[in-house]
Amino acid sequence: MNPILLTPLDISIAASLIILDAALSIWLKLRLHRQIAIAATRMVVQLVAIGYVLRFIFSLNNPAATLLLILVMVLVAAREVAARPERRFKGHSNLVIGFVSVGFATFVTSILALTTAIRPQPWFDPHYAIPLAGIILGNVLNSASLSLDSFLGSVRRERHAIEARLSLGESYRESIAPLVREAIRRGLLPIINQMSAAGIVTLPGIMTGQILAGLDPLEAVKYQILLMFLLSGGSGLSALATSYLAAWRLTDERQRLRLDRLE
Amino acid sequence: MEAALLVKELRSKFAGPFELNLGTGACAAVTGPSGSGKSLFLRMIADLDPNEGQVWLNGRERTSMPAPEWRKQATYVSAESGWWADMVIEHFALNRRSEAAALATRLGLRDDLLDAPIAQLSTGEKQRFSLVRALLPSPPVLLLDEPTGPLDQESVALVEALLQERMATGTSILLVTHDPNQAQRLGDQRYRMVAGHMETL
Numbered sequence: 001m002n003p004i005l006l007t008p009l010d011i012s013i014a015a016s017l018i019i020l021d022a023a024l025s026i027w028l029k030l031r032l033h034r035q036i037a038i039a040a041t042r043m044v045v046q047l048v049a050i051g052y053v054l055r056f057i058f059s060l061n062n063p064a065a066t067l068l069l070i071l072v073m074v075l076v077a078a079r080e081v082a083a084r085p086e087r088r089f090k091g092h093s094n095l096v097i098g099f100v101s102v103g104f105a106t107f108v109t110s111i112l113a114l115t116t117a118i119r120p121q122p123w124f125d126p127h128y129a130i131p132l133a134g135i136i137l138g139n140v141l142n143s144a145s146l147s148l149d150s151f152l153g154s155v156r157r158e159r160h161a162i163e164a165r166l167s168l169g170e171s172y173r174e175s176i177a178p179l180v181r182e183a184i185r186r187g188l189l190p191i192i193n194q195m196s197a198a199g200i201v202t203l204p205g206i207m208t209g210q211i212l213a214g215l216d217p218l219e220a221v222k223y224q225i226l227l228m229f230l231l232s233g234g235s236g237l238s239a240l241a242t243s244y245l246a247a248w249r250l251t252d253e254r255q256r257l258r259l260d261r262l263e
Numbered sequence: 264m265e266a267a268l269l270v271k272e273l274r275s276k277f278a279g280p281f282e283l284n285l286g287t288g289a290c291a292a293v294t295g296p297s298g299s300g301k302s303l304f305l306r307m308i309a310d311l312d313p314n315e316g317q318v319w320l321n322g323r324e325r326t327s328m329p330a331p332e333w334r335k336q337a338t339y340v341s342a343e344s345g346w347w348a349d350m351v352i353e354h355f356a357l358n359r360r361s362e363a364a365a366l367a368t369r370l371g372l373r374d375d376l377l378d379a380p381i382a383q384l385s386t387g388e389k390q391r392f393s394l395v396r397a398l399l400p401s402p403p404v405l406l407l408d409e410p411t412g413p414l415d416q417e418s419v420a421l422v423e424a425l426l427q428e429r430m431a432t433g434t435s436i437l438l439v440t441h442d443p444n445q446a447q448r449l450g451d452q453r454y455r456m457v458a459g460h461m462e463t464l
Contacts, residue, residue: 160345167309168396169335178347254310255330 101241147187187239273316278459292450309339344393
């Protein structure tokens with residue numbers, strides 16, 4: 001079974017639904033029509049652009065180009081991780097922590113899946129590597145930013161407790177351990193929820209996409225299961241890396257709590 | 264007098280340089296306005312805040328030992344007590360319960376409070392429990408930041424009696440207090456902190 005290809009006319013018909021939203025906004029004075037128009041235009045431009053970028057990279061079929069694109073994606077994700085928490089490190093530490101943990105988790109899980117489960121020929125074939133890295137990146141980004149937010153928020157709240165332990169001669173590692181644990185927990189919650197809800201509350205995106213593209217539902221389900229496992233591993237790795245890197249950045253060689261390194 | 268705690272050119276971005284020579288079993292009391300750097304001075308000695316300079320304890324320089332080891336020797340008790348578990352008793356080693364209870368009683372804390380949740384304690388009760396926690400391992404140097412700040416007169420007397428008893432058995436105390444009378448009562452040496460500098464009184 002071949003996928004049903006869309007023509008520009010098909011899409012224009014769907015675009016009339018945006019006009020409906022805009023009309024609604026004008027009629028009910030929601031003052032959202034400008035935003036709707038801008039968002040819809042952005043969406044179309046961004047997606048068409050990435051479509052061309054992907055087509056170009058696929059045609060190059062060059063591992064260096066694939067790697068470069070994935071690195072750019074990791075960098076954009078790291079910026080998100082850095083920007084979301086309420087509390088931040090001075091300087092670029094947020095960005096560095098985001099880049100290292102998101103990049104590490106994405107590369108480890110993607111490479112594992114490409115070399116052991118999906119096994120395209122060659123394993124770094126951009127058709128597989130880029131979309132897979134993209135999906136993992138989105139999830140891993142979420143875990144990393146939740147963990148960082150949790151850690152930086154609690155460390156200031158728990159300052160007196162941490163310093164009381166340090167004063168009594170406990171190591172920094174012991175004193176900070178409950179906060180690191182909580183941060184990792186926070187980073188893992190979304191994927192647990194996602195796994196529990198999969199198939200009942202939501203039909204996950206990949207599976208839906210593959211069914212629409214003509215794949216047998218059970219084959220699509222297999223892909224989705226593989227993906228969920230990858231995402232849970234990726235979330236765990238990024239939550240772990242983020243929390244430990246942030247904890248490490250907040251101390252020094254004399255095991256002090258260096259809150260002066262926060263904004 | 265042999266120095267138990269010797270502080271040489273201790274400074275940070277915000278305060279110092281400080282010099283101090285505290286004998287075994289002696290007490291140095293520091294008074295001064297809020298924000299003058301009294302707490303910072305104690306925290307720098309405990310190596311909780313970044314600082315430069317040398318601090319010796321009984322002839323050993325602090326950088327010769329790991330920071331946690333040092334803080335077990337020179338234990339800082341903050342003016343605002345910190346708690347990391349829900350119940351009071353969880354902050355004490357299991358096998359030291361009776362010793363903790365004995366110290367708590369001496370500071371006028373009711374027996375049942377040891378099994379109470381932290382959230383039920385008053386500020387003054389928390390302050391005294393944090394002192395019990397620090398006194399329990401008998402560190403040779405105590406760095407006390409307003410240990411009787413939130414206490415009533417009766418409890419202040421109990422705390423001071425216990426501290427004097429510890430001094431008599433060789434514990435050296437560096438005390439920050441806003442009460443000049445307390446400085447008079449406990450301090451063998453008295454200093455006044457003004458804008459990050461310490462003057463001898």
